[in-house]
Amino acid sequence: MAKIAMLGSGFIGRFYADSLIGQRSRDTIVSIYSRREESAKKFAVDYNCSHWTTNMEEAINHPDVDMVCISLPNNLHEAAVMACCKAKKAVMCTKPLGRNAEEAKRMMEAVEKAGIFNGYLEDLCYTPKFLKALKSVQEGALGRILWAKSRETHPGPHSEWFWDKEQAGGGCILDLGCHCVEIARNFIGKDIKPVEVMCWADTQVKPIDAEDHAIGLVKYENGAIGQFEVSWTFRGGLDLRDEVMGSEGTIWLNSFLRTGFDMFTTGKGADYVAEKAESNTGWLFPVGDELNELGYNHMFADMFNAVEAGKAPRETFYDGYVVNAVLDAAYRSAKSKLWEPVKLDIWRGKEGLAKEKTLTDYNEQYYLIKEEMTHFGTAKLILKDKKTGQIIEKVV
Amino acid sequence: MAKIAMLGSGFIGRFYADSLIGQRSRDTIVSIYSRREESAKKFAVDYNCSHWTTNMEEAINHPDVDMVCISLPNNLHEAAVMACCKAKKAVMCTKPLGRNAEEAKRMMEAVEKAGIFNGYLEDLCYTPKFLKALKSVQEGALGRILWAKSRETHPGPHSEWFWDKEQAGGGCILDLGCHCVEIARNFIGKDIKPVEVMCWADTQVKPIDAEDHAIGLVKYENGAIGQFEVSWTFRGGLDLRDEVMGSEGTIWLNSFLRTGFDMFTTGKGADYVAEKAESNTGWLFPVGDELNELGYNHMFADMFNAVEAGKAPRETFYDGYVVNAVLDAAYRSAKSKLWEPVKLDIWRGKEGLAKEKTLTDYNEQYYLIKEEMTHFGTAKLILKDKKTGQIIEKVV
Amino acid sequence: MAKIAMLGSGFIGRFYADSLIGQRSRDTIVSIYSRREESAKKFAVDYNCSHWTTNMEEAINHPDVDMVCISLPNNLHEAAVMACCKAKKAVMCTKPLGRNAEEAKRMMEAVEKAGIFNGYLEDLCYTPKFLKALKSVQEGALGRILWAKSRETHPGPHSEWFWDKEQAGGGCILDLGCHCVEIARNFIGKDIKPVEVMCWADTQVKPIDAEDHAIGLVKYENGAIGQFEVSWTFRGGLDLRDEVMGSEGTIWLNSFLRTGFDMFTTGKGADYVAEKAESNTGWLFPVGDELNELGYNHMFADMFNAVEAGKAPRETFYDGYVVNAVLDAAYRSAKSKLWEPVKLDIWRGKEGLAKEKTLTDYNEQYYLIKEEMTHFGTAKLILKDKKTGQIIEKVV
């Protein structure tokens, strides 16, 4: 039964609150901090918070509060985390953790030194589809993972601070890439070290300093590849898709635009307003239950269950730090046009992995390249001689 | 904060329990009744119930219990409901309410006379997709509703009692049609009277007495049509789809087999077991979060919120009674091969509606039949003379 | 190398012509007949016809013509067919063949008596998807066919004569149902006799005398069920879907609105005009190659190949007659509200089939009802005692 101080009353803070106190939750938001008094008051009314303030420390230090949820602009995360460390309150921080790995590392080291619970609010690693897909991957349904791609593109964020490089720390790479990198990292294995990154980024459409479109490849020590595709220039809504290739299988997830809900409307039915769509007539693709589909419910359940059990949640500040380190390499690569190493002063997974490779024996003389059905319904093999390297066909 | 007695520890009871005490719920199951001691004990351990019993009344009358959840075979609903009435405990009953309208009506009258809370656990009228679609329909996004179809087909139920006509009261019409009828009724309007039913039913595949495949049309007083397609002979998993046609729009919902989660596996990754699928290799279509997608979470939230607010939930015993009356007509029709009237001794909606009809004026002389774009990019009208009835084309 | 006279220069005639002389075809349209001179001339220019006329017989009797293609309004089919019989020219007729079975029967008997080639232009029984699906069904991939549904709905036809009951012979049942009935009949088996029909029909939206929405069930002698869903009131484009259930499998075909081509446009790119869609902005779902997807290419190839080989094509006037007989029963049923018998004076398929039923033996004592995986990964059987009828569960 968590008693929460919410820091930040904007779009994401309200989204979190909807989930936190949603359905039959036993958890409550007892204090809300916002920089603007009006906004704090309104939030307090809407979410039934007994206390509101424009003084961040006051919210954190409120005696009823046992857990702090940071949903502030990126440039304010560090100060909020430090205040939680001082107050020894459990802390959850929205994504990305820092504007860069340096900030993230300082936050991680501070919470660990303070010995407080720390959760990284990477909601897209908690969507029901993702959790089930990850379980299948971990049980071996896809064999060895070769590649994991995550794509998040939409027509741009809701609040002005995202578009300001100083406050946000970057553009769509930081805003959206943080999701994509952690999704791919989960599928490939959190204990596998990301070693280098190649990234293209550009400002193709928007009148801003930061990038509005980027594509990156993240190479892992075992030879697997993570890929991210992020943009603020996409037209058509919120495109949220993951793909995983393994030696024995494939997974495709579509988390927003094609989830089995198609609606057409001429718009002549008066009051209808479509959510999150670029228009409110024609074919629309709503999502049934956004809070659940986007992972918020499962994320906060994990956070609170972990706190109560005295364990770490699935996603911690350490994960946030690794993500920031990968994104830093992406930003360097976008400039240098080189594969840039991921700089991880602190690494807690496996070390020194060689690239995995599976040669499938057919018999003593041959490796099996491929087995297939011919048009005639008989099996055909393509084999490679182990010694000569010669490749032959064999009908069996 | 509900304290629940669960009656029945089978497949559906466990599904309910997973939802009831899932995530961060503040509600608890305090007592479990099962006909078999072993089953009651196991359930009590799994769901942390302080009390178990093989005596139904003991569970209901347990002093900690303030709400009863019936998840028993159909032939046992009535006795359980009567015991709740006697104990004046709030009651929720799984679907269908009765094996026929007579049973359902007795239950409805008993709870109303006893003055106890009564909830009808029609989960598919609580799925997130359904709730959002219904809201769009109610706001007018589809204009006037013309037709609402719901389809539920799969390879047959899990427990033996479903296959026994005496215990179940029927076959797939009762088991699955109860969902479909109430879904269509919601879209068309709960205050619109269902007047007659035409139904085809047959036992095409299974060695049973009850029907394993049926299709029905339900005519409403305002001329709208509900349609149900139900079967226990479908191959490929659980097919759960709704379609709605309105004068200004269309809705298509797919709640199970195509929800944006595609997986292929060769099955060589050892331990993997697919859920609810007919095989565990090849292309599979899992659902992210079954409890949420199938409506259990939103259903129980509505139930408990309603109890606490002293209001009726979205779905009550009255709704269960109306559904049973429609299904009774379907069974009669399947035998008589006639459109059979829906016999509703008790009707609480609108009466005496005429068939709706909208004639769109083009001008004083003509009605507008259709407006379309020609290949040449100009608009073409098809018009009908109000007096002569002559139909003409007019390029504008 | 067919030399064709085209009768009719409207929407469907032009569609046919696009296919007939499309790609690298060796066939040509040598004569065009239209009721309006202007229209005949324009068609002749567009499709490079050496001869045009407003006299139907002149086109048919033209010495270069060896094959006639009828694409006239329904009320003019019979006269055109009779003229072909007189001229002993091979004839292909658009769908439906007649306005009712009586007309269709007269046409069928006339061509057979005249001994001329006769082809029924049922394009939707020639779409590539349909042909491949049918082949799978015929090879047994779905086991015994239980149910075949075909749905065609859109916002209404292009030309004024369709909306006039006298010229068209009916509304959407005749216009669209002819496709659906023949599609289902193919899947179930053309040699299986359709015996009775139940149909609901109504004029829900349009200011016309004919029906604009209908749903029908067609019972076949072996117990299989065909289903049609047709409407001129659908919003969102052209909905063209088939579904087949067999004892061992399932087929779902989507031939228009969801074929793997999704496009979103804000509409600010100036000149773009969407085809066949209800709007030209937002999400649109074009079809790659309409002539091929809708079956025209495969249909005419079959027709010409059949003529050249001296064989009957896949779809003949006899098929058109059977379809009309089914639709007549549908119209009668919509009025009488009864299952109406299909009146087939002429029937060339199997007779006296009993309803098929498969009882699967488990062992001497039991029938197998169902086999399934439990959550624990073990197989569970549901069995029925052959003598007592008792139903039990057995874990194996």
Added chain:
Amino acid sequence: MAKIAMLGSGFIGRFYADSLIGQRSRDTIVSIYSRREESAKKFAVDYNCSHWTTNMEEAINHPDVDMVCISLPNNLHEAAVMACCKAKKAVMCTKPLGRNAEEAKRMMEAVEKAGIFNGYLEDLCYTPKFLKALKSVQEGALGRILWAKSRETHPGPHSEWFWDKEQAGGGCILDLGCHCVEIARNFIGKDIKPVEVMCWADTQVKPIDAEDHAIGLVKYENGAIGQFEVSWTFRGGLDLRDEVMGSEGTIWLNSFLRTGFDMFTTGKGADYVAEKAESNTGWLFPVGDELNELGYNHMFADMFNAVEAGKAPRETFYDGYVVNAVLDAAYRSAKSKLWEPVKLDIWRGKEGLAKEKTLTDYNEQYYLIKEEMTHFGTAKLILKDKKTGQIIEKVV
């Protein structure tokens, strides 16, 4: 009316032949050359060729032949092209044109010097979906093109020579990337110069020397990005998808695995054999008409129509050369880990383009960043001050 010599009787030669003489084509294959007599003879019988030979020049020089179709392994293209030049016969060559740009350039220069018709058989730039999508793009439906991705992955090619680096010239980059590069180039504009390439490639699964998985980015002079994703390690069938992002719209094409044809079969229906799938039970996703869906019909129609009209086809040897130059850069990049320049000695498009950038004015003081609907249904603007760079929100 083309008279064709086919060089090569393997998988692709037969595929071509099925299309060339398919449906009602007026074209014929008069001579077949194969390296193996048995194979030549069989092909001649199957496709009704009057002449067969194991001497390539004999086929080319055959007096009836006016056009040559090269469907040989990659290492034999050049010799075949040179023989056509010598014989002054029109030539079409399968993809990729050369094993590298050097070979391709020699072929291009030879055909141009000889003055013969030359067609590049890039079938995936002729699929019906691609052609219609390209038309929409060219008409401006997507605004300015920002990014075009093409993905082709499957479990590996059918014939042994593909797996041999010497004969094939490379692995999946050459085999599949040639399609993807030309698809993206068409969407971005064939007159826009590809300037540099970044590519990751690896041999992750197969026991071969060439790459079996690669991802590449192609930067164009105007700032647009092409992307290819190719693999011989994909599980689940043939994944063939394109995506295009423009400033005003989006296109998604799925050409194989999800085209509106879903089939489930238990496999108990005896004789059924699935095509091109990895299994023949469970959920399968056939394609209706492979020859048409994969572009063969439209490709050959364009080739023959162009020959007859004395014009160049849509895809020429020059295009094949540009593609090879891009792929060469990809191979260099995979080794050097650098963005590698595309070396085009011959370039016939635009030169010296600057990166396009559109700044949308809101008024004199501000640029418009984004316009969106708030939850309250009012419009919100995000604006940037032209002078100060400050970003603000404005509710209108």
